[in-house]
Amino acid sequence: MPELPEVEVTRRSFADAIAGAKILAVRVGKPLRWPFGGDPDELVGQIVTTVRRRGKYLLLDTDQGLLLLHLGMSGSLRFATTLPPAGAHDHFELVTTLGILRLNDPRRFGAAVYVHGEQDPVAKKLLGHLGMEPLSDEFVFQTFCAGLKASRSSIKQVLLNGRLVVGVGNIYASEALFLAGILPTTTAASISTTRARQLYEAVQQVLNAAVQSGGSTLRNFSSADGSAGHFQQQTKVYGREAAPCHTCATLVCMVRQGQRSSYYCPCCQQP
DNA sequence: ATTCTCACCTGCGGGC
C-alpha cells in the first residue's frame, strides 16, 4: 500500500511518541522480504532515538544501531501502549517502555532489517541507489530534468523505479502524470524542459496533498495511531478506468506497463 | 550499462 505519503504519515504518527523508548523485547513472526540481519535480541536494551524516512523506508535510529522498516505492498504499523494479541499477519514487534510497535503485513513483502549504521553493506544495498527526496531541498529540477533526458524508458517507469526520485509509487505516478498532462507511456527523454518542469511541480504537489489527506487507504492501511487516509477519494485517474475525467468528461483509460496498471485521460494527457 | 521480466506472498472480487 505504502508509497511516500503513507510512509510519511505513518512516521509522523509515532515518531515523537516512541522517541526515548527503551526496547524491552523483540518478537519476530514469519520471514519477511529480507533477513533480519542478526540476533533480534541484540536490540534489547537499546534506546530508540529518532524515526526518519528515506524513500519508502522508515529508519529507526537507536543509540547503538539502525532498524530499517519497509511496509512492502500490504504492511502497516501500529504503535500503542496496549494492543490486541498478535494475529497471523503480525510479523515483527518491538516491546518498549513507551509502547508496542507492531508490523502487520499479510503479503510479507515488507521488511525489518537491523544494521549498525547507514554505512553497513546491507544498508547500502537497500538505500545506496535511492534517488532524490521529492519533498526536500535536495529535489533539484536540473538534476530531475537531466535524469529524464538520459533515460529511454517510459516516464511512468522512471518515476516508479526510484533511481531519480524516490517515494512515487503506482498511485502517485499516475496522479502526477495527470496533473502534468503527460501520457504515462511517453519516453522520458522526449519530454521538453517546460513539461519536465510541470511534472517536477506535479510530483511535489500530489505527494504533499496526499500527506495532508493522511495518505491513501485502499485496503486496510492505517497510520501507527490507527487512523485511515482518504486521498483515494480524490484521485483524478488512479482506479477510475471508464469513469469520466473530472476535467473534460472523457473516459479514463488504463494501460499495462511492466505488469502495473497506469491510468490516464487520453484527452488531458499528451505524449 | 541500461532495461525488462520475474519472483516473493496472501487475500479478495469477479466470472463461471
Added chain:
DNA sequence: TGCCCGCAGGTGAGAA
C-alpha cells in the same frame, strides 16, 4: 456455494 483466475500500494535479482 465453491473454484479458478487475475489483480493488488514494492523492488531486488537475474536475464537480455
